[in-house]
Amino acid sequence: xxxxxxxxxxxDTAFMRKLLKNILFSAGFDIAxxxxxxxxxxxxxxxxxxxxxxxxxxMPEMNGIDALKEIKKIDPNAKVVMCTAVGxxxxxxxxxxxxxxxxIVKPFQAAKVVEELKKVAGT
Amino acid sequence: MNExxxxxxxxxxxxxxxxxAMNQELLNLERGDFDAVNEVFRxxxxxxxxxGFMGFKNxxxxxxxxxxxxxxxxxxxxxxxxxxxxxxxxxVDKIAxxxxxxxxxxxxxxxxxxxxxxxxxxxxxxxENKTSENQxxxxxxxxxxxxxIADDCLxxxxxxxxxIESLKEFCKVVSVVPSEEEMDSTNFNGKFSILAKGxxxxxxxxxxxxxxxxxxxxxxxxxxxQTKEPKKDSNVIEEDKLKIEKVETREKEEDKEAIPEKxxxxxxxxxxxxxxxxxxxxxxxxxxxxxxxxxxxxxxIAELKEAVSILDRAITNLQDEVMRIRMVKVExxxxxxxxxxxxxxxKLGKKVEFTMEGLDTELDRTVLDEMTDPLIHLLRNAxxxxxxxxxxxxxxxxxxxxxxxxxxxxxxxxxVIEIEDDGRGIDLEKVKKKAIEKGLISESSAASLSNExxxxxIFLPGFSTKDTASEISGRGVGMDVVKTTVEKLxxxxxxxxxxxEGTKIRIxxxxxxxxxxxxxxxxxxxxxxxxxxxxxxALYVDSTNYKVIHGNPFIIVRDKLVPAFKIxxxxxxxxxxxxxxxxxxxxxxxxxxxxxxxxxxxxxxIVIKPLTGYLxxxxxxxxxxxxxxxxVVPILxxxxxxxxxxx
Numbered sequence: 001x002x003x004x005x006x007x008x009x010x011x012d013t014a015f016m017r018k019l020l021k022n023i024l025f026s027a028g029f030d031i032a033x034x035x036x037x038x039x040x041x042x043x044x045x046x047x048x049x050x051x052x053x054x055x056x057x058x059m060p061e062m063n064g065i066d067a068l069k070e071i072k073k074i075d076p077n078a079k080v081v082m083c084t085a086v087g088x089x090x091x092x093x094x095x096x097x098x099x100x101x102x103x104i105v106k107p108f109q110a111a112k113v114v115e116e117l118k119k120v121a122g123t
Numbered sequence: 124m125n126e127x128x129x130x131x132x133x134x135x136x137x138x139x140x141x142x143x144a145m146n147q148e149l150l151n152l153e154r155g156d157f158d159a160v161n162e163v164f165r166x167x168x169x170x171x172x173x174x175g176f177m178g179f180k181n182x183x184x185x186x187x188x189x190x191x192x193x194x195x196x197x198x199x200x201x202x203x204x205x206x207x208x209x210x211x212x213x214x215v216d217k218i219a220x221x222x223x224x225x226x227x228x229x230x231x232x233x234x235x236x237x238x239x240x241x242x243x244x245x246x247x248x249x250x251e252n253k254t255s256e257n258q259x260x261x262x263x264x265x266x267x268x269x270x271x272i273a274d275d276c277l278x279x280x281x282x283x284x285x286x287i288e289s290l291k292e293f294c295k296v297v298s299v300v301p302s303e304e305e306m307d308s309t310n311f312n313g314k315f316s317i318l319a320k321g322x323x324x325x326x327x328x329x330x331x332x333x334x335x336x337x338x339x340x341x342x343x344x345x346x347x348x349q350t351k352e353p354k355k356d357s358n359v360i361e362e363d364k365l366k367i368e369k370v371e372t373r374e375k376e377e378d379k380e381a382i383p384e385k386x387x388x389x390x391x392x393x394x395x396x397x398x399x400x401x402x403x404x405x406x407x408x409x410x411x412x413x414x415x416x417x418x419x420x421x422x423x424i425a426e427l428k429e430a431v432s433i434l435d436r437a438i439t440n441l442q443d444e445v446m447r448i449r450m451v452k453v454e455x456x457x458x459x460x461x462x463x464x465x466x467x468x469x470k471l472g473k474k475v476e477f478t479m480e481g482l483d484t485e486l487d488r489t490v491l492d493e494m495t496d497p498l499i500h501l502l503r504n505a506x507x508x509x510x511x512x513x514x515x516x517x518x519x520x521x522x523x524x525x526x527x528x529x530x531x532x533x534x535x536x537x538x539v540i541e542i543e544d545d546g547r548g549i550d551l552e553k554v555k556k557k558a559i560e561k562g563l564i565s566e567s568s569a570a571s572l573s574n575e576x577x578x579x580x581i582f583l584p585g586f587s588t589k590d591t592a593s594e595i596s597g598r599g600v601g602m603d604v605v606k607t608t609v610e611k612l613x614x615x616x617x618x619x620x621x622x623x624e625g626t627k628i629r630i631x632x633x634x635x636x637x638x639x640x641x642x643x644x645x646x647x648x649x650x651x652x653x654x655x656x657x658x659x660x661a662l663y664v665d666s667t668n669y670k671v672i673h674g675n676p677f678i679i680v681r682d683k684l685v686p687a688f689k690i691x692x693x694x695x696x697x698x699x700x701x702x703x704x705x706x707x708x709x710x711x712x713x714x715x716x717x718x719x720x721x722x723x724x725x726x727x728x729i730v731i732k733p734l735t736g737y738l739x740x741x742x743x744x745x746x747x748x749x750x751x752x753x754x755v756v757p758i759l760x761x762x763x764x765x766x767x768x769x770x
Contacts, residue, residue: 086277089307093284102285102334105277112334119334 004030005121008050010041010067011083012059019108020054020083027114038062042070045078052121054104056083057091065095072099079120131229134173136392138222141166145215146462153208153465160203163211164193170218179231182221188242189214195246205469210245212462214238264297264318266343268326272313276335279313280306286336287317289329294321313337318344395488398449399733405442406732406749412438413753442730446638449489453531453540454482456495460502460529467506474513474523475506480530486538490612490632494540497605501542501628502527504601509546509626519623521545537614538634543627549620551577561586578618582606610711611762613639613656641729641748641758644707644720646690647697652729652748652758653718657709664706664719678706678717687717688765693743709761716765731758 007029011017017034025031032050035041039062045053053071057064064082071078081102084092092103102120104113145166151159171186189211195201217238221231270286272279283299283306290296298318306315326341412434419427457479468475486494510516510525517523528543551574558564558580564572572580580586584603609616614632633639633656641652642661660680662668668679669687676687685708690696706717729748734741745758 084278084281089278089281092278092281096281096285096288099288100285101289101332103278103281116334119332122332 004028005052005117005123006030006032006048006050007117008032008035008041008044008048008053010035010038010053010059010064011056012036016056016083016106020113023108023110023113024117027110027117029117038064038067038070041067042074045071046074049075051079052117053078053080054083054117055080055095055100057088057095065091065098068095068098068100081116081120131177131225134177135222135226138170138173138218141170142215142219142222143458146212147458149208149211149215150461150465152203153205157203160193160197164190164197167193174231179221179225181231181233181235182218182225185214185217185221185235185239188239189218192242192246201246207245209469210238210241212466214242264344265320266318266323266341268317268319268323268339268341270315270317270330270339271337272315273335273337274313276313279311282333282335283311283313283315286330286333289333290317290319290326293325293329294319294323393448395449398445398488401445402442402449402730403732405438405445406730408438408441409730410749410753413750417752446487449487450485450634451488451491452483453486453491456491456498457482457529457531460498463499464502464506464527467503468510471507472512473506473510473525475510475525475527478526478528480528481532484531484533484538486531486632486634490538490634493608493612494630494632497608497630498529498540498542500601500605502529505542505544505546505626509544509548511547533634534631538632540630540632541627542630543625545625548622548624548626549578549581549618550622551620554578554580558583558586578620581618582616607762610657613654615656638728638730640726642707642726643724643750643756644690644705645722645724646694646720649694649696650724650750650754650756651690651720652756653707653709653761654745654758655726657711657761659708659710659715661705661707661723664704664717665702676719678719680706680708680715680717683715685715685717687719689719690759691719693764709765711762711765716761718759718761718764729756729758 007024009017009020009024009031011020011034014036017036021031021034032048033044035044037059041053041055042062044050055064055068059067062070068080068082071080076099078099079101080095080099081104082092082095082100083106084103085106092100096103102116104116145163148159148162148166152163167186167190171183171190174180174182174186192201192211196203196207201207217235221233221235224233225231268290270283272282276282280303284303287296287299287303296317296319300316300318301311305311323341323343330336330339412431415427415431415434418424419431460479461477464475464477505527510527511519511521513523516525526543526545529540530543531538531540533539554577555564555569555572558577559566559569563580563583563586581602582605586602606616609630609632612632614630616631617629618626619629620626640655642655642658644651644653662678662680664678664687670677670679670684672684676689677684678687679685685706687706704719705722706719707723708715708717710716729750731746731748733739733746734744743760743764745760747755747757749755
């Protein structure tokens with residue numbers, strides 16, 4: 001039996017979450033859950049143990065970089081993919097140095113997002 | 124001085140030959156034929172030598188710099204890519220420009236600083252890359268990973284950082300070329316190398332997990348060092364003196380190579396105008412022969428008759444030989460096409476595989492020269508309008524690389540040139556719409572047009588299917604000029620096209636235009652020649668099929684009205700009206716016209732003698748010919764006669 005890759009989507013805008021959900025769902029991913037800020041993301045990661053996390057960078061309460069750090073503390077092998085936009089190169093690079101496994105660029109192109117997540121998830 | 128002039132001519136001719144070769148070889152080089160670099164090197168070297176000898180310092184300098192860069196390529200110190208070939212081609216263009224300047228002004232003073240600096244900077248940037256690599260060789264690294272990130276990847280430097288960080292989990296990254304800072308600051312193209320130490324067995328696994336990597340290769344450094352070994356000294360010791368010495372020794376080697384390979388072809392250069400003169404003199408001989416024949420028969424001298432018939436044979440042979448000398452291989456014009464196609468395809472972002480066939484097919488020099496621009500236009504069209512973009516082709520399930528072929532061959536008494544592409548073909552619906560829009564045809568008549576009729580619309584003056592005229596092609600003056608030129612040369616043109624599959628244009632040309640088949644017609648007691656290539660048919664004209672409508676004369680040909688022109692009236696020849704005349708139906712721009720003459724006397728091959736001096740301004744004539752009996756007969760120029768209103 002093929003086990004679906006479970007994804008935790010972290011973004012402060014409902015629109016982006018919905019967009020990613022649609023892209024991933026139709027590509028055969030399972031949506032483990034959604035978080036709207038870094039803090040919630042860390043909590044949900046502990047609970048859900050998702051295979052991959054898509055992490056927005058700029059969010060209220062706790063930003064994506066800090067959330068990444070926390071998650072890596074919990075699980076050094078956590079697979080986090082950063083959601084970024086042109087102009088945020090340096091921030092993504094920091095995230096990568098902190099252990100992010102990939103990045104996707106807004107505006108999202110479905111094919112690219114799917115390719116990235118598949119690669120990172122290792123399917 | 125005279126001797127210098129001759130030397131100069133020789134130099135210019137030879138340099139041009141080398142330039143042609145360079146253009147060709149550079150394209151071969153780009154295609155991966157590494158040996159081509161030697162050919163280019165030799166060509167540049169020879170030009171440099173000649174330039175030095177002739178005292179053209181500027182040219183010598185440019186060649187020298189170019190030679191240096193080529194030397195680096197030859198020694199595999201610089202990688203070959205299209206950008207590099209671009210620069211090399213530009214340098215070749217500059218040399219060509221200088222040669223032109225030398226021909227016109229005997230001077231080579233022209234600004235070459237641009238091209239020199241781009242040659243230099245390319246060399247330097249590659250050097251820097253290499254030296255940093257060399258430094259790395261000294262660093263403690265076990266293997267190097269060359270990585271190419273996908274072209275459509277956004278934030279390539281971030282992707283590179285991801286690769287680097289991921290590798291760090293398994294091995295020690297010693298160095299990255301270009302460095303991460305350089306990736307950020309410059310326009311990073313996605314190609315980079317990582318030098319690392321430690322376990323390289325996991326690299327495949329790691330890179331497998333990263334998206335948007337086009338390709339990568341892992342090389343252990345020990346072998347890498349070995350392959351670089353023999354050249355290492357020249358790489359590391361970069362002192363100027365040593366370098367110069369190196370260059371010089373290379374020059375000597377080059378000289379040794381060059382001498383035995385220099386081809387001495389058994390030929391002399393003759394100016395075309397001289398050939399034309401000889402041709403004309405042959406014509407004079409024919410007239411002289413005619414007169415002798417006349418005298419011989421008038422006084423009935425058998426010996427003279429015999430002598431003249433021997434002379435006749437000799438003259439005919441002479442004529443044939445001169446004709447043959449005028450023939451040149453199409454190669455001479457075709458050779459410049461690969462370069463043009465490459466440059467254009469690159470500019471338009473299209474991928475084109477260009478092939479040429481029948482390069483040794485021979486054609487009259489004049490015909491070939493006249494055809495050069497039309498052929499270039501057709502090739503441009505094929506690239507610009509015909510071949511789709513790589514993405515589009517991919518989406519259509521075609522090979523990304525479009526194919527364009529030009530071929531020349533002899534078919535019976537004609538030369539056939541074909542240009543073929545596997546592009547999108549001509550969109551006939553679009554042609555129809557455009558023609559209606561431009562008012563070339565009416566909507567109602569459009570419906571009844573066959574595909575062939577629709578294709579012929581593109582040859583109408585002022586027609587272009589592209590909405591905006593691009594710089595490359597489609598100024599809307601193209602196709603009709605192509606057709607007019609072909610017809611002027613006495614040839615014909617056919618287009619076959621299939622939507623989505625491509626277009627094939629077939630041009631049929633007479634092998635020579637100095638001799639043509641012509642219809643000799645009589646008007647009153649004058650004789651005129653009409654090139655047979657423009658004649659469609661001939662028919663008798665009398666009161667039943669001759670009509671004057673609104674003051675314009677027409678003749679009826681199979682229930683269709685064809686505008687008629689009376690040669691008598693055009694040339695103001697006074698003669699009583701005849702019972703029955705002859706209408707010669709000719710075609711111009713797809714329209715039929717009739718020339719009305721008294722009678723046709725015969726059809727024969729004639730030698731065209733061009734009108735020169737103030738006579739060349741006379742409209743309505745292509746030239747004149749001299750018949751065997753010595754009569755001088757004007758050759759009618761159909762297109763200017765019909766279109767002409769200046770009579």
